[in-house]
Amino acid sequence: MEELISILEEIQPDADYETCETLIDDNILDSFAILSIISELEDEYDIRITPAEIIPANFNSAKAIYAMVKRLQG
Amino acid sequence: MSFVSTAFIIFVILCIAGYYLIPKQYQWCWLLVFSYIYYLAAGPRYVIFLLFSTVITYVGGLRAEQGSKAAVPVVLLLDFGALAIIKYTNFVLGTFVGIAGIEFHELDILLPLGISFYTFQTAGYLLDVYWKRCKAEHNFLHFALFVSFFPQIMQGPISRYGQLAEQLCAQHTLDIRRIESGLYRIAWGFFKKMVIADNAALYVSAIFDNYMTLRGYGVLGVLMYSAQLYADFSGGIDIVIGIAECLDITLAENFRQPFFATSIGDFWHRWHITLGTWMKDYVFYPVSLSRWMGNFGKWCRKHFGKNIGRAMPICVGNIIVFLVVGVWHGPAWHYIIYGLYNGLIIGISGLLTKNFRSWKKALKINDKSAGFKLFQIVRTFVLVNISWYLDCAGSVGQAFMMFKDSILRFRIFGDIIDTYYTWSGSQEVTMACIVFGCIVVFIHSLMKERGVDVRAALLDRPIPVRCVVLFLLLASLVLIGNQPLSQGGFIYANF
Amino acid sequence: MQNAKGKNGKNFIPFAVTAIFIAVVILFNMVMNYLLIPYSFTRLKVHMLETMQFNNLILGSSHAGTNIDATHLAGLTGRTTFNAAQGEQFPVDSYYLLKDACIDQKPDRVIYEFDPTYWLTAQEIDSSYANMFYEMRPSTEKLQYFFDKMWKVDFRTWISPWYFYRSQFGNIGANLYTKTTDNYKNYGVATFDSENQTVYGDGFIGVKPGKWEDEITVREWNENMVQKDDEKFFIKMAEFCRDEGIELVVVSTPIPAETYEAGRENFDLAYAHMTELSEKYDFRYMCYNTGELKQENLMDSEKFADWDGHMYQDAAHEFTGVFAGDLEAEG
Numbered sequence: 001m002e003e004l005i006s007i008l009e010e011i012q013p014d015a016d017y018e019t020c021e022t023l024i025d026d027n028i029l030d031s032f033a034i035l036s037i038i039s040e041l042e043d044e045y046d047i048r049i050t051p052a053e054i055i056p057a058n059f060n061s062a063k064a065i066y067a068m069v070k071r072l073q074g
Numbered sequence: 075m076s077f078v079s080t081a082f083i084i085f086v087i088l089c090i091a092g093y094y095l096i097p098k099q100y101q102w103c104w105l106l107v108f109s110y111i112y113y114l115a116a117g118p119r120y121v122i123f124l125l126f127s128t129v130i131t132y133v134g135g136l137r138a139e140q141g142s143k144a145a146v147p148v149v150l151l152l153d154f155g156a157l158a159i160i161k162y163t164n165f166v167l168g169t170f171v172g173i174a175g176i177e178f179h180e181l182d183i184l185l186p187l188g189i190s191f192y193t194f195q196t197a198g199y200l201l202d203v204y205w206k207r208c209k210a211e212h213n214f215l216h217f218a219l220f221v222s223f224f225p226q227i228m229q230g231p232i233s234r235y236g237q238l239a240e241q242l243c244a245q246h247t248l249d250i251r252r253i254e255s256g257l258y259r260i261a262w263g264f265f266k267k268m269v270i271a272d273n274a275a276l277y278v279s280a281i282f283d284n285y286m287t288l289r290g291y292g293v294l295g296v297l298m299y300s301a302q303l304y305a306d307f308s309g310g311i312d313i314v315i316g317i318a319e320c321l322d323i324t325l326a327e328n329f330r331q332p333f334f335a336t337s338i339g340d341f342w343h344r345w346h347i348t349l350g351t352w353m354k355d356y357v358f359y360p361v362s363l364s365r366w367m368g369n370f371g372k373w374c375r376k377h378f379g380k381n382i383g384r385a386m387p388i389c390v391g392n393i394i395v396f397l398v399v400g401v402w403h404g405p406a407w408h409y410i411i412y413g414l415y416n417g418l419i420i421g422i423s424g425l426l427t428k429n430f431r432s433w434k435k436a437l438k439i440n441d442k443s444a445g446f447k448l449f450q451i452v453r454t455f456v457l458v459n460i461s462w463y464l465d466c467a468g469s470v471g472q473a474f475m476m477f478k479d480s481i482l483r484f485r486i487f488g489d490i491i492d493t494y495y496t497w498s499g500s501q502e503v504t505m506a507c508i509v510f511g512c513i514v515v516f517i518h519s520l521m522k523e524r525g526v527d528v529r530a531a532l533l534d535r536p537i538p539v540r541c542v543v544l545f546l547l548l549a550s551l552v553l554i555g556n557q558p559l560s561q562g563g564f565i566y567a568n569f
Numbered sequence: 570m571q572n573a574k575g576k577n578g579k580n581f582i583p584f585a586v587t588a589i590f591i592a593v594v595i596l597f598n599m600v601m602n603y604l605l606i607p608y609s610f611t612r613l614k615v616h617m618l619e620t621m622q623f624n625n626l627i628l629g630s631s632h633a634g635t636n637i638d639a640t641h642l643a644g645l646t647g648r649t650t651f652n653a654a655q656g657e658q659f660p661v662d663s664y665y666l667l668k669d670a671c672i673d674q675k676p677d678r679v680i681y682e683f684d685p686t687y688w689l690t691a692q693e694i695d696s697s698y699a700n701m702f703y704e705m706r707p708s709t710e711k712l713q714y715f716f717d718k719m720w721k722v723d724f725r726t727w728i729s730p731w732y733f734y735r736s737q738f739g740n741i742g743a744n745l746y747t748k749t750t751d752n753y754k755n756y757g758v759a760t761f762d763s764e765n766q767t768v769y770g771d772g773f774i775g776v777k778p779g780k781w782e783d784e785i786t787v788r789e790w791n792e793n794m795v796q797k798d799d800e801k802f803f804i805k806m807a808e809f810c811r812d813e814g815i816e817l818v819v820v821s822t823p824i825p826a827e828t829y830e831a832g833r834e835n836f837d838l839a840y841a842h843m844t845e846l847s848e849k850y851d852f853r854y855m856c857y858n859t860g861e862l863k864q865e866n867l868m869d870s871e872k873f874a875d876w877d878g879h880m881y882q883d884a885a886h887e888f889t890g891v892f893a894g895d896l897e898a899e900g
Contacts, residue, residue: 027343030339030343031354031358031359032339032385032388032392032424032427035359035362035363035387035388035391036384036385036388038363039371039384039387040384042368049363050205050363051205051355051359051360051363052204052205052206052207054355054359055207075721076721076722076723078723078724079720079721079722079723079724080719080720080721080722080724080727080728081720081721083724084720250583254583497732497733497735497736498735498736499736500736503736537582537586541586541590544590545590545593545594548594549597551725552725552729552731552732552735553732553735555725557694557723558723
């Protein structure tokens with residue numbers, strides 16, 4: 001989880017990833033940031049994220065992103 | 075049926091009245107009937123295309139839900155194929171024939187109303203089913219209503235099945251406050267259209283149609299186009315959303331004070347929002363996450379390092395998306411370059427994100443300050459207005475010529491418009507109406523940007539105040555509103 | 570029992586407010602119409618159409634209005650004649666004016682003037698678009714007129730026709746004064762007399778000597794460019810006349826020879842088109858610019874105030890004499 005948060009902070013600093021649950025809804029992560037994050041997650045965790053996964057439920061918080069990563073890792 | 079016609083007003087009144095009088099379980103049927111009446115009124119022969127798109131995506135959705143992998147590409151090919159043939163045959167043939175030096179006579183191909191909008195909407199549904207974002211619709215008539223829902227079919231917003239379908243088929247109770255709210259929205263839309271857009275249109279058509287004689291007025295032309303296009307399109311959307319609101323259906327917003335945008339990227343989050351989100355979800359992400367793009371990203375990382383390697387595929391994806399946006403606007407090279415212009419700015423900005431951050435830090439620029447935000451807004455406004463040269467001109471050559479003249483032969487005063495088409499016979503009065511309308515819209519936008527829900531605030535005022543506001547809005551249409559240059563009505567209704 | 574301040578009272582308020590609001594809007598428009606819409610030629614003509622008795626009814630554009638002397642025609646044909654033709658009267662207007670006239674009477678003959686320019690041009694949405702409708706008396710015919718013409722255009726056109734005159738706030742005083750005079754109340758013609766014209770009680774406009782400023786303009790006649798509504802309503806008029814036993818005569822009044830020569834090919838195509846229609850719908854078509862009825866002296870430009878084809882009063886008198894003779898010869 002810390003690893004994930006450091007990835008997020010490197011791509012899009014100035015957001016509170018510990019508590020924020022509206023990263024998509026409040027447009028804190030725009031599409032550029034999302035794709036950058038996906039690229040890093042795929043490299044870091046050896047997973048494949050398809051467009052079907054890009055929904056607010058999976059990206060609105062660091063926790064949600066982590067849960068998606070764990071699910072895709074199997 | 076033009077939105078400004080009495081026929082449409084009577085049509086909407088009958089629709090809303092009947093909607094709340096009939097048993098609630100049949101309200102969706104009522105909407106379906108009215109939607110097809112609306113479409114048939116435009117020309118019975120157009121309905122074939124609407125039905126075609128409805129049937130193939132309905133069937134495609136069912137097959138996709140059952141696991142068919144072939145369903146999606148086949149249906150998308152048919153759906154977009156129809157759009158491509160109808161909209162782009164003349165452009166493609168004309169380009170190739172032009173290269174061969176042969177004179178080309180355009181084929182007479184009828185353009186079904188709203189085809190750009192409902193094709194995107196049905197394609198979005200199909201992909202949502204395929205990606206399991208929503209279940210397939212098993213009731214053909216329910217699906218037909220989703221595709222044909224009349225307020226939005228001509229110029230959007232482009233709706234998502236998951237957001238709209240349930241509302242369309244739900245049972246709705248009459249709520250007077252909601253009807254009143256919808257009415258204000260509709261009146262506001264007409265205000266923008268008639269007071270700003272129809273007056274500004276005179277400047278736009280004079281300057282862009284006579285660019286060889288009225289040289290140097292390009293800056294005024296694009297500023298007027300900003301006013302016209304925003305007022306016309308967002309005004310039309312206000313009318314659409316207002317009608318839907320009267321029917322207790324919430325459509326997605328399509329505009330969010332776009333001229334307060336701080337970057338071109340931000341602008342496209344505020345302008346024609348549903349097109350932007352459609353492109354993002356169905357073009358940008360799939361293209362950027364595709365295998366070939368992934369391989370391209372790896373190649374970039376190998377040759378340019380991690381940061382550029384990560385950003386480059388996104389940059390290219392963006393350019394592709396805006397090429398599609400450009401093509402969507404119309405079958406002409408100037409639209410394609412318009413799209414490329416936007417895509418390149420956003421793409422390159424994305425590539426330089428980290429650089430911008432470090433430059434701002436080095437120059438000690440506080441990017442949260444009001445001054446910097448104002449700079450960003452003005453900069454974006456200028457960049458957007460430059461793009462209008464490409465959007466509004468009839469050709470790339472004209473766009474470049476007008477832009478060059480704007481700098482070398484800059485003019486802003488003079489006899490520009492044909493006052494025959496003004497209600498007042500005066501250019502000065504026409505300009506005053508535009509300025510007045512823009513000031514009112516600016517104040518409204520500023521309030522909204524600050525989080526004030528203007529309509530909700532109005533609805534809480536006493537009845538006399540509300541009546542006066544509505545009366546003033548309606549009175550302004552007849553006192554200072556102009557007539558549209560073409561009785562066809564709205565710009566985006568031709569897409 | 571619910572009292573007025575209870576639930577029933579609350580439900581009643583929105584409908585009461587809506588009704589009052591609509592009433593205020595209607596009142597506002599009525600007041601603005603009265604203040605801004607001047608005493609128009611159309612008001613006069615429509616009133617005459619609805620109140621006079623006539624056997625010959627002339628419909629069509631301003632060419633017919635100036636070129637056919639109704640009283641002279643009446644004298645020569647032995648049939649009372651009213652000239653309802655005026656500028657900006659398109660076939661849909663002619664059709665509904667005829668139907669309006671036929672509420673109280675049935676003329677023996679309708680003389681419709683065919684000006685090809687009208688059939689090639691979409692009617693502009695201006696004050697003349699709405700004024701024939703506005704001045705017509707309430708009737709089912711007017712309701713049909715509404716659905717055939719008014720309801721597909723901008724709603725302001727018929728709800729607030731004063732909006733075409735809103736730049737003329739300065740004329741409110743003059744309008745109010747005019748509307749208090751007997752001339753206005755009694756539909757007097759004197760208001761419309763000017764240095765260019767005299768208006769007669771039979772609808773005829775006598776053009777006084779003095780050239781009008783205009784140029785020869787030629788419109789290309791192309792079957793694809795004929796306005797569908799124009800032909801549609803002309804045919805409806807022809808069929809109405811047939812069904813009601815009214816004789817329909819279509820006439821193209823003389824135009825200056827120079828104008829005809831400048832657009833000969835297009836005029837001939839237009840006249841041929843009307844000839845085809847006359848054979849198909851069995852009515853007489855009398856064209857004075859080509860064929861058997863053409864007379865060079867009637868096309869002398871000295872007889873016209875402009876290149877468009879508006880004759881001076883004397884010339885109109887002369888033409889009417891010829892026209893009456895040809896009418897009765899074939900009739």
